[in-house]
Amino acid sequence: MMNNTSKKPFNFPAGTVIRGKWYKQIYTIVKELGYGANGMVYLVQGASGYLALKMSDSNVSITSEVNVLKSFSKVQGTPLGPKLHQVDDWETRGVIIHFYTMEYIQGMNLLSFVQSKGPSWTGVLIAQLLSDLERIHQEGWVFGDLKPENLIVTGPPYRIRCIDVGGTTIQGRAIKEFTEFFDRGYWLGGSRKAEPTYDLFSVGMILINIAYPQRFNKTGTGNMQQLRKAIASKDQLSKFQPTIEKALEGSFRTAGEMRIHLLNGLSHGRSAHSAGPAVKAASSSPRQPASQRSRVQKQQRKKSSHFLETVLVVMIVSLLYVLYIYGELM
Template identity: 65%
Template sequence: MMNHTLKSQCKVSPGTVIAGKWHLNKYTIIKELGFGANGVVYLAKHNHTHVALKMSDNGMSITSEVNVLKSFAKVQGPLTLGPSLLDVDDWQSNRGRISFYVMEYIQGPDFLTFLQQKGKSWTSVLFLQLLNDLDKLHESGWVFGDLKPENLIVTGPPSRMRCIDVGGTTIQGRAIKEFTEFYDRGYWGLGSRKAEPSYDLFAVAMIMINTAYPNRFSKTTGGISQLREAVRQKPELAAWEKVIFKSLQGHYRSAKEMRTDLLSLMIDKKIPDPPKRAQEANVDNQKKKPSLHPQGSQPITRQNYRKGRKKSGWKEFFFIAVVLGLFYAWYTFNKLL
């Protein structure tokens, strides 16, 4: 929690104009978005565009977070894991000089809220994308650290996971700077707080568990035994059990390995069906095309005809339903990833 002095130092009212001392850009404060150990984040407006502005009297903290955002920009392309950095400056207020930086305002529900609104069928797709982005982050030499649902925002369409609050992001090999106990392997007695890929992957597994326990749960015995029991008490976690346990015990060397295992489970049909929209499209397509004709069907159906497989009755209907389901699952995953 931020100390009271820092909170007071950085407290500004809506309508306040923050004028940069060096770059001379002006930002009008709209409202506070949140605060933590190292600063306060505000929603602000600049040239009719909404931005997120973080201020702190700790210049070293600002510099560290700015370096993280610059690193994100170098390795992750136009759709970054974290917000884009827009400006870095100082503001000379009547309470002294305050350092601040301005970043892209990422708007959308947090991860768990998104699942409540859209359904848990989106979960695996978003985890695949998150693991892909984490792999790029780890390859660049960083660990996110304080990975939790509150720091994961789902934007779109198309729906995509973005991370906010990079204050806990740490150079690999150092001690984790910030963490939240439920997602911290040190808290559960399952590893150190050294910044390495497996630290983030443990947190991903705990977020998976969190989807079945929205209010989380407290540590009693701790260790893998308590977490294993928690997983096995929730049928919806059964499909991910293999991936969760390997991650909790630090058996993955990279996010890519964890992503490969998760994708394999999805291909093997151990993961729930794709998002509802794809299911509805499948049903509609079957209503419109109760029988298949080579000239009006999808490519995979034409292949079926070319092979000359003549099915009859319920066997043909079953085969068609399976093929269409696979086609729309493939289409949905490629559209979202």
């Protein structure tokens, strides 16, 4: 399904009280967070603090998102999506509205963050995203509707988080939900089969979107040539160019492969005095990390000073021995 975010499905003002029909929990609307094809999201105040509440008139989409969040919650490590809180219904004016509450992920979306903090953050954040995608893929899912609006940067320390699991699809099936600019079907006529390369194509387009915040449409049939031209026309994309092109062509088998390629490109292109986040620290490339390198150097320095000490002690002892023998002979 193509994502069309034009209609607002609900319109409840701040202060509206939502009482769960089954669990009797009370949530008070603080403000609207956003809406899309699958429903409306509000920031609410619950008994345990702020939460994001997503409501929809479709029980199917609520159930399917809840299932994805439950499956993500079983994965070890940093959470892959917002933590699920509760699933319930709200009966208001004779209508049943399905909803679930989840962790409120506070921050700026990826585009706004990079616009306010500078493009030097792009590499680190995309590398984090690729780590999360690798875990999502290893669990047998494909995120599907990857776009900057679905990526929130929390912190400091800054961390990219995926929200809106509405497009998350089991590998092998047809992608459930997509947005044209990030869709390989739209640009290349490529398949919409849920496989890791589908998400990696979208990551390539996210990198392009950072340099073209207004996005652009395809000219004619749209193809790699148009995308290559767009990449080459922006200086800020030069260090990502080989990685983006490989991602668009579907040459990376895994998100991990793309991450290493991206970080290698960045560490080679980075000048010694450039400012910005520490890209090397996030690297999993075979090159030795800076912190480890300096530790090795320190150890080498320590070893050579031990050696000098030993030589000096041996020399003094030898000298004393020679003096002793000389004294005995006299």
